[in-house]
Amino acid sequence: MTAVLETRGLNKSFGALQVAQNINFRLEAGARHALIGPNGAGKTTLVNLITGRLRPTGGKIFLSGEDITDLPPEARVKRGLGRTFQINQLFKGLSVLENVALAVAERDGVGGNMFGAARARRAVAEEAYALLERLRIADDALKPVRELPYGRQRLVEIAIALGLNPKVLLLDEPAAGVPSTESAIILEMIAGLPPDIAVLIIEHDMDLVFRFARRITVLVQGAVLVEGTPGEIAADTRVREVYLGERSHV
Amino acid sequence: MIPPGKSSLKRPPAVEALIKRHRLRPIELLPWAIAVAAYFLFPGYLALGAQIFIMVLFALSLDLILGYAGIITLGHAAFFGVGAYTAGILAVQGWHEPISGLIAAGVAAAVVGLVSGLVILRTHGLTLLMLTLAIVFMLHEAANKAGFITGGADGLQGIAIDPIFGAFRFDMFGRTAYWYALVVLFLGWAFVRLLVHSPFGRSLTGIRENVVRMHAIGTPVRRRLVTAYTISAGLAGVAGGLLAQTTEFVALNVISFELSGAVLIMLIFGGVGRLYGAFIGAPVYMIAEDELAKADPVYWLFWIGLILILLVMFARGGILGLIDQAMHLVRWRRK
Numbered sequence: 001m002t003a004v005l006e007t008r009g010l011n012k013s014f015g016a017l018q019v020a021q022n023i024n025f026r027l028e029a030g031a032r033h034a035l036i037g038p039n040g041a042g043k044t045t046l047v048n049l050i051t052g053r054l055r056p057t058g059g060k061i062f063l064s065g066e067d068i069t070d071l072p073p074e075a076r077v078k079r080g081l082g083r084t085f086q087i088n089q090l091f092k093g094l095s096v097l098e099n100v101a102l103a104v105a106e107r108d109g110v111g112g113n114m115f116g117a118a119r120a121r122r123a124v125a126e127e128a129y130a131l132l133e134r135l136r137i138a139d140d141a142l143k144p145v146r147e148l149p150y151g152r153q154r155l156v157e158i159a160i161a162l163g164l165n166p167k168v169l170l171l172d173e174p175a176a177g178v179p180s181t182e183s184a185i186i187l188e189m190i191a192g193l194p195p196d197i198a199v200l201i202i203e204h205d206m207d208l209v210f211r212f213a214r215r216i217t218v219l220v221q222g223a224v225l226v227e228g229t230p231g232e233i234a235a236d237t238r239v240r241e242v243y244l245g246e247r248s249h250v
Numbered sequence: 251m252i253p254p255g256k257s258s259l260k261r262p263p264a265v266e267a268l269i270k271r272h273r274l275r276p277i278e279l280l281p282w283a284i285a286v287a288a289y290f291l292f293p294g295y296l297a298l299g300a301q302i303f304i305m306v307l308f309a310l311s312l313d314l315i316l317g318y319a320g321i322i323t324l325g326h327a328a329f330f331g332v333g334a335y336t337a338g339i340l341a342v343q344g345w346h347e348p349i350s351g352l353i354a355a356g357v358a359a360a361v362v363g364l365v366s367g368l369v370i371l372r373t374h375g376l377t378l379l380m381l382t383l384a385i386v387f388m389l390h391e392a393a394n395k396a397g398f399i400t401g402g403a404d405g406l407q408g409i410a411i412d413p414i415f416g417a418f419r420f421d422m423f424g425r426t427a428y429w430y431a432l433v434v435l436f437l438g439w440a441f442v443r444l445l446v447h448s449p450f451g452r453s454l455t456g457i458r459e460n461v462v463r464m465h466a467i468g469t470p471v472r473r474r475l476v477t478a479y480t481i482s483a484g485l486a487g488v489a490g491g492l493l494a495q496t497t498e499f500v501a502l503n504v505i506s507f508e509l510s511g512a513v514l515i516m517l518i519f520g521g522v523g524r525l526y527g528a529f530i531g532a533p534v535y536m537i538a539e540d541e542l543a544k545a546d547p548v549y550w551l552f553w554i555g556l557i558l559i560l561l562v563m564f565a566r567g568g569i570l571g572l573i574d575q576a577m578h579l580v581r582w583r584r585k
């Protein structure tokens with residue numbers, strides 16, 4: 001199978017700290033892939049490298065076979081790369097609907113329109129609303145995001161990314177900070193993602209990871225420790241060591 | 251698909267609200283009604299009126315980049331000044347037709363906005379603020395040095411403007427100037443209003459609210475900012491051109507840090523990012539200046555300073571913000 005997303009020998013250091021070490025990572029079309037690892041392992045950094053928020057110190061990134069290493073972030077988005085943030089990055093003063101509409105408009109290429117195009121605007125608003133309905137936050141469509149409880153804001157975070165209709169979706173701890181009552185909606189939503197989207201999820205909750213992922217990559221200190229099926233990862237002694245060590249001083 | 255014609259019935263209210271947000275509300279016509287009424291009520295103040303309209307347009311242009319796009323600048327008078335000198339110098343050099351002179355003022359300022367924007371909008375925060383200051387200082391000195399064409403510190407004199415459309419002569423009572431400035435302001439307002447409600451304008455708001463996320467949804471952020479900056483500079487240039495044409499004089503302080511600060515204060519008085527802040531702030535500031543300076547020509551800035559402190563500390567949304575809060579309170583009480 002061809003990789004829709006691939007990194008080759010990706011490196012990144014912050015001064016002396018190497019946060020990505022020779023990372024070779026592949027995401028197949030329709031993948032359900034989890035990226036796990038202790039705090040500070042470099043998971044978010046990897047997402048930032050892939051999306052272009054950070055520039056690698058070495059290595060290459062490919063999206064659908066095209067070298068995107070030198071492309072600016074927005075060009076990568078245009079090619080189908082969507083992400084969510086570990087800590088919400090929302091337009092807090094704008095309504096929930098508009099948060100999503102901004103993304104839909106950019107994806108449709110009408111985000112820079114100055115005049116006219118009422119039809120395009122309507123299409124954008126309707127699509128954004130349909131997305132809110134899907135995530136069951138349409139009731140809050142007109143509320144400013146900052147008035148929503150964190151769990152619902154987390155859904156907006158995801159809705160914005162989905163508004164881009166991405167081919168590859170990178171979810172950085174989507175359920176982090178969400179009370180368990182509400183995380184169920186998020187899990188259900190993730191499970192219901194269109195099968196053709198390749199999804200990478202960063203997650204600390206092992207129940208979620210093992211339920212969702214068909215493949216798992218374990219990252220430790222910026223390097224891939226092991227990659228495999230959930231069964232292989234569960235049985236891996238090195239992974240157990242990392243996680244037992246981790247748990248014991250949490 | 252929803253069949254056409256019935257579609258608005260089936261559309262969810264939230265969608266409807268988003269699409270129709272830019273519908274004109276009656277209250278938005280109030281400033282224009284006041285401006286027309288003022289012409290008849292205060293015939294002795296027409297010159298001040300025209301200057302107020304000019305400053306409203308200037309503050310409105312600032313609102314586009316500061317209030318909507320979140321670009322903080324202390325150098326906006328650079329564009330106002332470039333416009334004023336362009337219109338003024340054209341007239342002195344023999345081009346007396348006002349409309350084309352005004353367009354030239356806007357275009358010249360927009361070009362300066364585009365070029366400087368391409369350079370300085372790579373930066374943010376304090377660096378950006380310093381760069382906007384640096385540009386206004388440099389242009390001020392350049393205008394000063396180029397005295398042979400700008401009149402330098404003595405100001406640019408000898409501006410003569412033809413009647414508008416060959417029919418409306420600029421009269422000594424400032425009647426023509428009043429209407430001229432008002433019509434240009436109206437056009438500027440209609441344009442900015444269209445812009446801020448357009449997807450482009452909303453994306454500027456998105457950039458102000460969260461630039462990280464705008465990058466992540468694929469927005470060409472810098473291009474949008476440079477575009478907004480260019481448009482805003484052009485509008486400021488038109489305002490400057492209006493001043494040169496209506497007063498037939500350009501003082502060196504049109505390109506100054508002081509004027510940049512003053513327009514910022516006007517906008518903050520009225521309310522930033524609300525489109526109508528300029529319409530409240532500029533008149534309040536200028537009428538206060540007029541009245542306070544009459545009473546005490548030296549210390550009027552003291553009072554402006556005091557008002558600014560009170561507003562910034564207790565009413566971050568400016569006068570419009572206060573009105574909002576008051577309305578909110580009234581509605582809440584009724585419930």
Ligand SMILES: Nc1ncnc2c1ncn2[C@@H]1O[C@H](COP(=O)(O)OP(=O)(O)OP(=O)(O)O)[C@@H](O)[C@H]1O
Pocket residue numbers: 014017019037038039040041042043044045046086
């Ligand atoms: N901009 C930066 N400058 C310097 N160091 C950074 C920067 N960003 C991240 N780091 C460091 O890089 C390391 C990896 O951080 P990263 O956020 O990628 O970890 P993570 O695996 O996502 O952790 P978590 O599970 O806590 O989210 C950490 O030690 C972090 O302190």
Ligand SMILES: [Mg+2]
Pocket residue numbers: 043044045086172
């Ligand atoms: Mg992280």
